[in-house]
Amino acid sequence: RKEVEQDPGPFNVPEGATVAFNCTYSNSASQSFFWYRQDCRKEPKLLMSVYSSGNEDGRFTAQLNRASQYISLLIRDSKLSDSATYLCVVNTISSGSARQLTFGSGTQLTVLP
């Protein structure tokens, strides 16, 4: 089982739609959670951190359920510029006690005009 699993996608939605991505993680000791965005042939960039109480940044809402080991990202009023791959990322402590990031394989979103 992968440590971080995401919806396989791809998601093709019309402009203005609301779309939700889900992610589960297997390591219950994970401490920090993030959504990164990766445009085609570009590097990943931090979209937002995910907090236990849930957090919002404009049209983006992230939620975390530690009991279910589940993370979600909701995008409202989607724009053409939201088209990208969204990576679910979890911070874990490795066997060497160094904090590392574990990446999901990503969910591809295409927003259609």
Add this chain to the structure above:
Amino acid sequence: NAGVTQTPKFRVLKTGQSMTLLCAQDMNHEYMYWYRQDPGMGLRLIHYSVGEGTTAKGEVPDGYNVSRLKKQNFLLGLESAAPSQTSVYFCASKPQGSEKNIQYFGAGTRLSVL
């Protein structure tokens, strides 16, 4: 402010050739990382460094070596390239003590091994 810079951006190798990928960061970050990204696999950690002169193995270290002789540079070496090492390689850095563990990525190096 350049951030994290990777060179080269593209490279084609023949099986058995060697090469070094260079990652340079100008943010005075302590931690540096090398990842590879393959279709359907997400980013996988190859090696990382928690400071100048130190390196450690990640999830997929076989076939790679690294060095961190200077704080700002993290080199990834392929001694004898194999087709299985065809991938996109990303370098990242992070400041020490960042509890949120946010990493900053370079633009990537696309490597093809024929």
